[in-house]
Amino acid sequence: MISKLVASTAQALADVPDGATILIGGFGAAGQPVELIDALLEQGAKDLTIVNNNAGNGTTGLAALLAAGRVRKIVCSFPRQADSQVFDGLYRAGKIELELVPQGNLAERIRAAGAGIGAFFTPTAYGTPLAQGKETREINGRQYVLEYPLHADYALIKADRGDRWGNLTYRKTARNFGPIMASAARIAVAQVREIADLGQLDPESIVTPGIFVKRVVKTGATLAKEQA
Amino acid sequence: MSSKLTRDEIAARVAKDIPEGAYVNLGIGLPTLVANHLPADREVILHTENGMLGMGPAPAKGEEDPDLINAGKQPVTELPGCAFFHHADSFAMMRGGHLDICVLGAFQVSAKGDLANWHTGAPDAIPAVGGAMDLAIGAKSVFVMMELLTRDGKSKLVADCSYPLTGVGCVSRVYTDMAVFDITPEGVTVTDLFGDTSFEALLEITGLPLKLAQ
Numbered sequence: 004m005i006s007k008l009v010a011s012t013a014q015a016l017a018d019v020p021d022g023a024t025i026l027i028g029g030f031g032a033a034g035q036p037v038e039l040i041d042a043l044l045e046q047g048a049k050d051l052t053i054v055n056n057n058a059g060n061g062t063t064g065l066a067a068l069l070a071a072g073r074v075r076k077i078v079c080s081f082p083r084q085a086d087s088q089v090f091d092g093l094y095r096a097g098k099i100e101l102e103l104v105p106q107g108n109l110a111e112r113i114r115a116a117g118a119g120i121g122a123f124f125t126p127t128a129y130g131t132p133l134a135q136g137k138e139t140r141e142i143n144g145r146q147y148v149l150e151y152p153l154h155a156d157y158a159l160i161k162a163d164r165g166d167r168w169g170n171l172t173y174r175k176t177a178r179n180f181g182p183i184m185a186s187a188a189r190i191a192v193a194q195v196r197e198i199a200d201l202g203q204l205d206p207e208s209i210v211t212p213g214i215f216v217k218r219v220v221k222t223g224a225t226l227a228k229e230q231a
Numbered sequence: 232m233s234s235k236l237t238r239d240e241i242a243a244r245v246a247k248d249i250p251e252g253a254y255v256n257l258g259i260g261l262p263t264l265v266a267n268h269l270p271a272d273r274e275v276i277l278h279t280e281n282g283m284l285g286m287g288p289a290p291a292k293g294e295e296d297p298d299l300i301n302a303g304k305q306p307v308t309e310l311p312g313c314a315f316f317h318h319a320d321s322f323a324m325m326r327g328g329h330l331d332i333c334v335l336g337a338f339q340v341s342a343k344g345d346l347a348n349w350h351t352g353a354p355d356a357i358p359a360v361g362g363a364m365d366l367a368i369g370a371k372s373v374f375v376m377m378e379l380l381t382r383d384g385k386s387k388l389v390a391d392c393s394y395p396l397t398g399v400g401c402v403s404r405v406y407t408d409m410a411v412f413d414i415t416p417e418g419v420t421v422t423d424l425f426g427d428t429s430f431e432a433l434l435e436i437t438g439l440p441l442k443l444a445q
């Protein structure tokens with residue numbers, strides 16, 4: 004019998020090695036897998052490359068992982084915020100590498116990784132500093148920039164309900180990066196509010212089919228601990 | 232002393248140009264004011280890049296849902312007919328040319344429609360771009376909403392942007408507190424003058440070869 008259910012967030016992340024590339028879902032607090040991030044902090048893996056829309060807020064969650072010196076590089080679209088002081092300090096001290104990616108390119112690079120696309124031409128960022136040094140091409144009279152997929156070892160995402168096959172549903176704008184990140188990682192780990200019996204999720208409503216998901220852990224209905 | 236439009240009056244002027252049925256993204260900051268000026272009897276569908284179409288206004292106090300936010304991470308509400316989707320679909324709506332209008336703030340806009348709104352270029356600034364570059368190239372029409380002058384009285388509508396670009400040749404119209412400018416392949420046309428701003432004054436302020444709409 005297939006069961007992707009794991010008993011705890013610690014068990015779900017026990018095998019994360021040093022140097023791993025990890026996609027972390029969420030846009031601000033919505034969809035942020037706070038319990039999985041806490042478990043990653045507890046687990047101890049270091050020299051990590053983290054991909055997230057932001058670079059941590061306040062002093063908990065992703066910011067705590069940064070503060071603990073466990074992240075070598077962050078790939079994100081919007082690091083600077085009113086309460087991104089942990090990232091700001093590390094960046095100014097030269098202790099963290101930043102790859103700044105326009106949000107839509109970030110999403111498409113993650114999608115492309117999951118879809119097996121080798122690279123793609125996008126109009127976003129053409130003629131701007133973020134396209135410097137990148138290959139460009141004119142296609143049908145429009146200028147495009149070549150971008151590569153963003154593969155990862157792990158994805159940590161937050162979904163609403165999941166079953167033992169790994170099928171997932173989401174809630175409102177907490178969906179954001181979850182479905183594409185699940186498909187782009189070798190091991191996608193989903194924390195869910197509720198485990199559903201197999202067959203209980205309406206097949207028409209499943210957003211992430213279980214083929215993209217390796218582990219599901221129930222963390223219950225918790226509000227994000229940090230404000231975005 | 233010339234009288235200028237308030238921010239709310241600029242927002243109302245932008246709202247006048249958003250037609251029934253339009254799919255619209257309102258950027259973070261000043262452009263969000265536009266939503267308050269869309270008439271209730273006009274169906275306009277608001278897009279937020281974090282994955283929603285049919286976004287409604289802010290909820291009543293105590294009704295906030297942390298899973299229901301806009302791109303500025305503020306709580307919003309669902310309108311009947313709203314839909315949720317993931318980030319790649321959301322940006323496909325822009326890049327794929329499905330979004331009709333996006334309204335953005337700006338540091339500078341050039342006479343050729345180049346937009347600078349993400350980075351001042353200051354050497355110690357931590358850069359952050361978010362969805363600005365995707366929005367700039369991703370809507371059929373890109374409206375910019377800004378005050379025409381900087382704090383020290385310089386025009387933000389310029390011949391060439393001195394700040395790092397967000398997008399090249401992407402802006403179609405610029406709404407300011409002194410005038411509205413259409414950016415066309417033939418040049419910049421002034422379509423509205425506000426208060427006692429004169430066309431001659433705009434020529435002097437911008438230093439651009441503006442045309443006045445008939």
